[in-house]
Amino acid sequence: MRVAIIGGGAAGFFSAISAKTNHSNAEVVLFEKTDKPLAKVRISGGGRCNVTHACHGARKLASNYPRGERFLRKAFEQFAVKDTVDWFAQRNVDLKTELDGRMFPTTDDSRSVITALMDEAEQLKIQVRLKCAVIGIERSGDRFQVSLSNDCVELYDRVIVTTGGSPKPETYSWLKALGHTIVPPAPSLFTFNMPADPIRELMGVVVPARVRIIGTDVESKGPLLITHWGMSGPAILRASAWGARVLQERGYNFSVQINWLAGMSEDHARQFLTEHADEFDRKQIGNANPFTLPKRFWSFILNKAGVSSESIWSQIPKKDKNRMIDLLTNDRYEVRGKTTFKEEFVTAGGISLEEVSPFTMQSTVVPELYLPVRCWTSMGSPVASIFKRHGQQAISQAC
Numbered sequence: 001m002r003v004a005i006i007g008g009g010a011a012g013f014f015s016a017i018s019a020k021t022n023h024s025n026a027e028v029v030l031f032e033k034t035d036k037p038l039a040k041v042r043i044s045g046g047g048r049c050n051v052t053h054a055c056h057g058a059r060k061l062a063s064n065y066p067r068g069e070r071f072l073r074k075a076f077e078q079f080a081v082k083d084t085v086d087w088f089a090q091r092n093v094d095l096k097t098e099l100d101g102r103m104f105p106t107t108d109d110s111r112s113v114i115t116a117l118m119d120e121a122e123q124l125k126i127q128v129r130l131k132c133a134v135i136g137i138e139r140s141g142d143r144f145q146v147s148l149s150n151d152c153v154e155l156y157d158r159v160i161v162t163t164g165g166s167p168k169p170e171t172y173s174w175l176k177a178l179g180h181t182i183v184p185p186a187p188s189l190f191t192f193n194m195p196a197d198p199i200r201e202l203m204g205v206v207v208p209a210r211v212r213i214i215g216t217d218v219e220s221k222g223p224l225l226i227t228h229w230g231m232s233g234p235a236i237l238r239a240s241a242w243g244a245r246v247l248q249e250r251g252y253n254f255s256v257q258i259n260w261l262a263g264m265s266e267d268h269a270r271q272f273l274t275e276h277a278d279e280f281d282r283k284q285i286g287n288a289n290p291f292t293l294p295k296r297f298w299s300f301i302l303n304k305a306g307v308s309s310e311s312i313w314s315q316i317p318k319k320d321k322n323r324m325i326d327l328l329t330n331d332r333y334e335v336r337g338k339t340t341f342k343e344e345f346v347t348a349g350g351i352s353l354e355e356v357s358p359f360t361m362q363s364t365v366v367p368e369l370y371l372p373v374r375c376w377t378s379m380g381s382p383v384a385s386i387f388k389r390h391g392q393q394a395i396s397q398a399c
């Protein structure tokens, strides 16, 4: 049996090793179009490689993904987090769990993962062909005719496609030509641009917030990071993932409503503020902040509400308090465009999940063609690096 693996990323190496381990007589050939196999593994998790997440239970793990929950639940039931941990342990890569659930090699170095995958591929005599792109696959009797960028055409009995995600529709053209339905791809992890909005002066400030995308049912909670271009952090990245489709339809021009008190209700905030004003009636409002918000952020809100930070709490008229409460629980911003978070993006869409078996990853349209993916394990990873930069504790909300 000849097996072609297309793509030398994490999914490609894992597939090649599994194919050869389960079919020791098979000839397994892995094609990688660049000269850098496992390039993304090297940079993942800030160079530490966030291998998986300590979320045991297929249902719970799947519920943390914005789409494809049923498919993922079935897939995770076949190969769970514990299987991943054991798989790496058998290859001398022990994983450790951080406080937020993210799991890294104990070496804190993605090279441990790369070495384990490469060494095993070599030991199993898997042929890794670098700078060799697959440009087409066609059925030829009961085999596949695989066309390569060097003008060669080779025959294989099984083909495993592990080319990773891509937001460009043309990437999927040869899979479409085989009869697959392509769900239009959409970027699914990005930050929000707010050109010219004064909030950007607060870059680096983190506030626990609830974000709602106006006119949709997309809502997320978590730390929000103000950046020099707009907003980022877990609350924003999560909203971008859940709202990927609707935000693409709107051309990334939309309004967001932000509650800067982690979702506290208006009534509760009013009560809190009134009690605070009574208790600290002789203190300057700029120095006696009722919600333990970052000082720079509190000054920004006061300024936006038109309240002098030198005023005494007892002098603040009711209408100013109402304005402050409105800003804290119901602030609004206009988003004009998106930015990818470095190169870390996830693509929604691609081959329809209806056409892939979650049990085997085999295509239901083209027998003996397999379409596995390596799922992004967590939204904790990019967030953690932002937070470390600003000396805050990382809080990962998603598995």
Ligand SMILES: Cc1cc2nc3c(=O)[nH]c(=O)nc-3n(C[C@H](O)[C@H](O)[C@H](O)COP(=O)(O)OP(=O)(O)OC[C@H]3O[C@@H](n4cnc5c(N)ncnc54)[C@H](O)[C@@H]3O)c2cc1C
Residues within 6 Å of the ligand: 006, 007, 008, 009, 010, 011, 012, 031, 032, 033, 034, 036, 037, 038, 039, 040, 041, 043, 044, 045, 046, 049, 050, 051, 132, 133, 134, 135, 162, 163, 164, 165, 342, 343, 344, 345, 373, 374, 375, 376, 377, 378, 381, 382
């Ligand atoms: C900066 C960064 C940080 C990340 N951090 C994390 C993290 O901490 N945790 C996490 O879970 N995920 C993280 N990710 C995402 C993670 O990298 C992906 O989930 C994972 O790499 C996907 O693996 P893959 O094998 O499916 O695809 P890829 O890694 O994209 O591999 C696909 C390979 O196929 C090759 N290829 C494509 N087309 C062809 C063709 N026609 N012929 C031959 N070869 C082809 C490509 O060159 C590539 O090498 C991060 C990504 C980035 C960019």
